[in-house]
Amino acid sequence: MSRAAWWTTVAALIVAVAACQRPLKPGDPVRGLTRDQRALFDRGRVVFDSVFTPETGLGPLFNSIACGECHEDPVAGGVGDEVEVHASAFRPPVCDPLVQEGGIVIQQRVTPALKAALGIDSEPFPPSATGRALRTSPVVFGRGLLDLVPDSLILSYVDSADRNGDSISGRPNRFFDGRLGRFGRKALVPTLAEFNAGAFPIEMSVTNPAVPTEETIGGNPIPAGVDPVPEPEINQEATDLTDAFVRFLAAPTPLKATSAARRGRELFASVGCTGCHIPTLRTGDSPIAALRHKDVAAYTDLLLHDMGPDLADICLTEATPSEFRTEPLIGLRVAQQFLHDGRAKTLEQAIALHGGEGSRARDGFLGLSETERAALIAFLKTL
Amino acid sequence: MRKSPAVPAWAVLAASPVLLLSLLVQRPPAPPVAPPHVFQGTVQAVQPNTATFDIITGVGFALRLIHIRTAPETQITSNQVTVAFSDIKVGDIVRAECRMVDTVLVADRVEKLSAAGTAPETRP
Numbered sequence: 401m402s403r404a405a406w407w408t409t410v411a412a413l414i415v416a417v418a419a420c421q422r423p424l425k426p427g428d429p430v431r432g433l434t435r436d437q438r439a440l441f442d443r444g445r446v447v448f449d450s451v452f453t454p455e456t457g458l459g460p461l462f463n464s465i466a467c468g469e470c471h472e473d474p475v476a477g478g479v480g481d482e483v484e485v486h487a488s489a490f491r492p493p494v495c496d497p498l499v500q501e502g503g504i505v506i507q508q509r510v511t512p513a514l515k516a517a518l519g520i521d522s523e524p525f526p527p528s529a530t531g532r533a534l535r536t537s538p539v540v541f542g543r544g545l546l547d548l549v550p551d552s553l554i555l556s557y558v559d560s561a562d563r564n565g566d567s568i569s570g571r572p573n574r575f576f577d578g579r580l581g582r583f584g585r586k587a588l589v590p591t592l593a594e595f596n597a598g599a600f601p602i603e604m605s606v607t608n609p610a611v612p613t614e615e616t617i618g619g620n621p622i623p624a625g626v627d628p629v630p631e632p633e634i635n636q637e638a639t640d641l642t643d644a645f646v647r648f649l650a651a652p653t654p655l656k657a658t659s660a661a662r663r664g665r666e667l668f669a670s671v672g673c674t675g676c677h678i679p680t681l682r683t684g685d686s687p688i689a690a691l692r693h694k695d696v697a698a699y700t701d702l703l704l705h706d707m708g709p710d711l712a713d714i715c716l717t718e719a720t721p722s723e724f725r726t727e728p729l730i731g732l733r734v735a736q737q738f739l740h741d742g743r744a745k746t747l748e749q750a751i752a753l754h755g756g757e758g759s760r761a762r763d764g765f766l767g768l769s770e771t772e773r774a775a776l777i778a779f780l781k782t783l
Numbered sequence: 784m785r786k787s788p789a790v791p792a793w794a795v796l797a798a799s800p801v802l803l804l805s806l807l808v809q810r811p812p813a814p815p816v817a818p819p820h821v822f823q824g825t826v827q828a829v830q831p832n833t834a835t836f837d838i839i840t841g842v843g844f845a846l847r848l849i850h851i852r853t854a855p856e857t858q859i860t861s862n863q864v865t866v867a868f869s870d871i872k873v874g875d876i877v878r879a880e881c882r883m884v885d886t887v888l889v890a891d892r893v894e895k896l897s898a899a900g901t902a903p904e905t906r907p
Contacts, residue, residue, distance in 0.1 A: 493874070494873060494874055496827070497839060497846055499827070499839055499846045499847065499848040500848055503846075504844055504846065505844055576824045576825040576838075576839045576840050576841065576846070576876075577823040577824050577825070577840055577876060578823070578876040578896055578897055583843075584844070588844070589843050589844070594842050594843045595843045595844075596843070597842050597843060597845075598841065598842040598843020598844050598845040599843060599844070601845045602843065602844045602845050610842050611841075611842050611845045613847070615845070717825070
């Protein structure tokens with residue numbers, strides 16, 4: 401066998417092996433975890449699905465009784481049908497998250513003890529709010545990969561002045577301390593670890609070492625005796641395990657594309673959707689080999705874009721009410737409601753509701769033939 | 784009784800650093816210095832009359848409002864230049880090193896990191 405033929409055979413074998421890799425399903429861990437990391441993932445899933453009660457730290461205000469209550473379909477880490485309420489006050493140029501009135505997240509449920517003490521069924525809506533937002537529960541697949549996308553890559557997509565004239569600008573949001581944000585519908589939160597640690601007190605009022613104090617009730621301290629569990633209500637290990645589970649959740653492998661879906665992928669790019677929904681991001685360095693220097697089919701630039709007045713709701717740090725982070729399309733095939741507030745029940749509706757910087761792509765989609773639109777939707781349903 | 788031999792002067796000199804070191808080692812440890820409370824966040828409100836300001840910081844969506852008092856000796860800087868309390872504006876991002884006095888956080892140092900709308904910090 402000649403040297404060239406030998407190398408050709410080796411290359412073909414490598415391609416064949418890669419092609420035969422079992423597709424990653426929703427809920428699978430990323431490939432290449434060590435045995436210890438895989439054990440953390442499995443133990444973390446148990447914490448993720450743990451149901452909290454008032455006796456184990458739940459409440460007195462809460463939105464859910466478990467991480468897995470809102471991220472459950474079709475598996476842990478998936479979507480949920482819960483919709484939560486957020487609020488802030490936009491007094492240009494200042495955005496007030498109304499911390500002194502209990503914002504941003506307005507918890508919708510209370511424990512029996514709080515109900516008995518105050519007679520309320522939910523946290524009072526902040527009287528100073530200028531905006532009210534509804535937020536659905538997205539999948540959390542692939543978030544560990546998004547966490548490792550270098551800031552420099554995100555910032556390379558910024559085009560605040562729209563210098564390339566594509567009607568798409570894109571600008572970063574940042575957290576209150578100045579760091580670049582990427583998680584949340586307004587790209588508020590800089591890191592996955594913080595998002596996860598903050599979710600315990602915000603969604604379940606379960607304190608942890610990173611957030612050792614309870615949420616207020618509309619800015620007021622909780623009444624004595626309604627939350628008897630000492631702080632922090634979970635320890636660092638439980639927080640770390642939950643973080644490991646979310647961090648190691650893979651981005652599901654897109655389904656095998658039909659010829660229509662392949663055509664749809666081309667149309668997705670040609671009508672301009674990829675101006676914001678950038679198909680692939682690459683992670684940077686990490687001590688975790690399974691997450692290091694990986695391509696992820698993220699379909700986002702993690703930047704804010706003005707989506708027009710019809711979708712506008714609340715501001716959040718530098719994001720104005722009409723600006724939203726490009727939603728990652730990872731695991732889109734399991735979603736049952738679309739856009740940040742779930743107002744769209746189909747993908748067609750979601751695209752048609754794009755405004756502002758999404759208008760050109762929306763119009764491009766609406767200008768396609770029926771067959772072409774169906775092809776584009778077929779492509780999206782492979783993600 | 785036999786007289787004990789005199790210790791040579793050179794031996795005393797040679798041993799003194801060792802003795803001194805051992806004394807230092809055996810000295811009871813200094814009381815631990817309470818670490819300063821360090822907060823970095825966005826200025827939410829400034830109250831000139833009381834020389835206090837509020838910043839927002841937090842973990843993820845779990846936000847906290849921190850009320851900080853300044854004192855005449857508080858060092859307030861921007862770009863390594865001393866500035867006045869009145870230079871702290873709503874929307875600025877500041878880093879404040881504070882200590883707890885009774886139940887109030889009093890700032891030893893306030894560093895103005897950026898004004899609203901300036902470029903964010905990045906991580907690699």
